[in-house]
Amino acid sequence: xxxxxxxxxxxxxxxxxxxxxxxxxxxxxxxxxxxxxxxxxxxxxxxxxxxxxxxxxxxxxxxxxxxxxxxxxxxxxxxxxxxxxxxxxxxxxxxxxxxxxxxxxxxxxxxxxxxxxxxxxxxxxxxxxxxxxxxxxxxxxxxxxxxxxxxxxxxxxxxxxxxxxxxxxxxxxxxxxxxxxxxxxxxxxxxxxxxxxxxxxxxxxxxxxxxxxxxxxxxxxxxxxxxxxxxxxxxxxxxxxxxxx
Numbered sequence: 110x111x112x113x114x115x116x117x118x119x120x121x122x123x124x125x126x127x128x129x130x131x132x133x134x135x136x137x138x139x140x141x142x143x144x145x146x147x148x149x150x151x152x153x154x155x156x157x158x159x160x161x162x163x164x165x166x167x168x169x170x171x172x173x174x175x176x177x178x179x180x181x182x183x184x185x186x187x188x189x190x191x192x193x194x195x196x197x198x199x200x201x202x203x204x205x206x207x208x209x210x211x212x213x214x215x216x217x218x219x220x221x222x223x224x225x226x227x228x229x230x231x232x233x234x235x236x237x238x239x240x241x242x243x244x245x246x247x248x249x250x251x252x253x254x255x256x257x258x259x260x261x262x263x264x265x266x267x268x269x270x271x272x273x274x275x276x277x278x279x280x281x282x283x284x285x286x287x288x289x290x291x292x293x294x295x296x297x298x299x300x301x302x303x304x305x306x307x308x309x310x311x312x313x314x315x316x317x318x319x320x321x322x323x324x325x326x327x328x329x330x331x332x333x334x335x336x337x338x339x340x341x342x343x344x345x346x347x348x349x350x351x352x353x354x
Contacts, residue, residue, distance in 0.1 A: 117206040122242035129187045140184030147202040154199035163252045217267040240264040241290040272304045
């Protein structure tokens, strides 16, 4: 995973970045938004009218299309490298341009289908760090809302799958990082808290497991007025059979 020094690479996780031959390219904001929008459509050619309506919804269609033309002029090529392809009335990212989100989504699919097959601990930690990254967090564009929801669901499921696989192989530190990353994304998500409690129990730390359960139960009641499910409660209830955990 990651940019290659011999081509173009788009970064969407964290701050936007376009790098060509390993060198960061600074573009006007309109061109950045156009490249990011096309990068999120994974080699699908998007009609110019849709691009205009999505990226500049508050402008007239005529003004929005003019903005598309301007952004395309600024971001179509960087030196001898094509970034955006034009196919009649449709636009798309040039297929050879790599995108960090696309790469991590492919990796996530493999993990969910086949399990982790990474070469070493540093690659595993890099994967967890990427899964913990938000999609263009400083941008306020409305068209990003659905894409962020999709990314959150993918990374949550992947982190939990990854954590359970690491737990089975007793890589406890890696499990801890993955579970805590999932909780940072969705603090009330019970499955992530359940994995963390299972880690404490597998390590032989029942006091930590009960303490975490009680913190989660208090937060759930305070924030949502809900109680933990019987499934997560059963993990710790046997530790104190004579009273409620």
